[in-house]
Amino acid sequence: MEIHRYEKIWFGVAVLLIVAFIGTVAYGAVGAGIEMVDxxxxxxxxxxxxxxxxxxxxxxxxxxxxxxxxxxxxxxxxxxxxxxxxxxxxxxxxxxxxxxxxxxxxxxxxxxxxxxxxxxxxxxxxxxxxxxxxxxxxxxxxxxxxxxxxxxxxxxx
Ligand code: CUA
Structure with a gap:
């Protein structure tokens, strides 16, 4: 069975979004110089x-x-x-x-x-x-x- 071309594209976009969200959280916690109470x-x-x-x-x-x-x-x-x-x-x-x-x-x-x-x-x-x-x-x-x-x-x- 062949996967529809648009389905592949949307799958790729979804994966990218997930990576971007995780990256944003990681950047906020580590890279942006935000000081947390610890x-x-x-x-x-x-x-x-x-x-x-x-x-x-x-x-x-x-x-x-x-x-x-x-x-x-x-x-x-x-x-x-x-x-x-x-x-x-x-x-x-x-x-x-x-x-x-x-x-x-x-x-x-x-x-x-x-x-x-x-x-x-x-x-x-x-x-x-x-x-x-x-x-x-x-x-x-x-x-x-x-x-x-x-x-x-x-x-x-
Ligand atoms: Cu509100 Cu102390």
């Missing part, structure tokens, strides 16, 4: 944050010339700290973890967007080159007051 930031006992060297000491810490670290705990419906002030031109590394449920961290108007997960430490480094007030919100539904979970970063000249 063990790089480390793991932590969410029930014992106060004894941790970082999360027992939440807040903004200057660690060098124009370099800051922010140790932040997300706990419904708050970020601790939720009002951060740094000078213009700073490089800030956020270390974040959650003590209750999964939260999100999105700085409005930027591509800073991550999840904050109990038991994991999320690490993100951001440069703030322009002064202004940058709001951030939780964008993972985390409970009845999810919509109130927010804060701000004041970048001062």
């Amino acid at each position: 063990d790089d930031g480390g793991t932590i006992d969410p029930n014992n944050l106060s004894d941790h060297e970082r999360f027992g000491d939440t807040g903004v810490h200057q660690v060098g010339d124009g370099e800051f670290e922010v140790n932040m705990i997300a706990v419904h419906p708050s970020f601790i700290p939720n009002d951060i002030e740094i000078p213009e031109g700073s490089t800030v590394t956020f270390y974040m973890t959650a003590s209750d449920v999964t939260h999100g961290f999105n700085i409005a108007g930027t591509n800073v967007n991550s999840m904050i997960i109990p038991g994991q430490i999320t690490e993100i480094t951001v440069e703030f080159d322009e002064s202004g007030t940058y709001g951030f919100v939780c964008h993972e539904y985390c409970g009845s007051l999810h919509h109130e979970m927010e804060g701000q970063i004041q970048v001062v000249p």
Whole structure:
């Protein structure tokens, strides 16, 4: 029996699409420089944050010339700290973890967007080159007051 010519063509197109889809996923995971939350930031006992060297000491810490670290705990419906002030031109590394449920961290108007997960430490480094007030919100539904979970970063000249 002979396979119809169009059937062969469509079979070929289907195989190509499958390969392309798998390739897209693999590229997104490996090649595009997208950072996923993983063990790089480390793991932590969410029930014992106060004894941790970082999360027992939440807040903004200057660690060098124009370099800051922010140790932040997300706990419904708050970020601790939720009002951060740094000078213009700073490089800030956020270390974040959650003590209750999964939260999100999105700085409005930027591509800073991550999840904050109990038991994991999320690490993100951001440069703030322009002064202004940058709001951030939780964008993972985390409970009845999810919509109130927010804060701000004041970048001062
Ligand atoms: Cu925290 Cu939504």
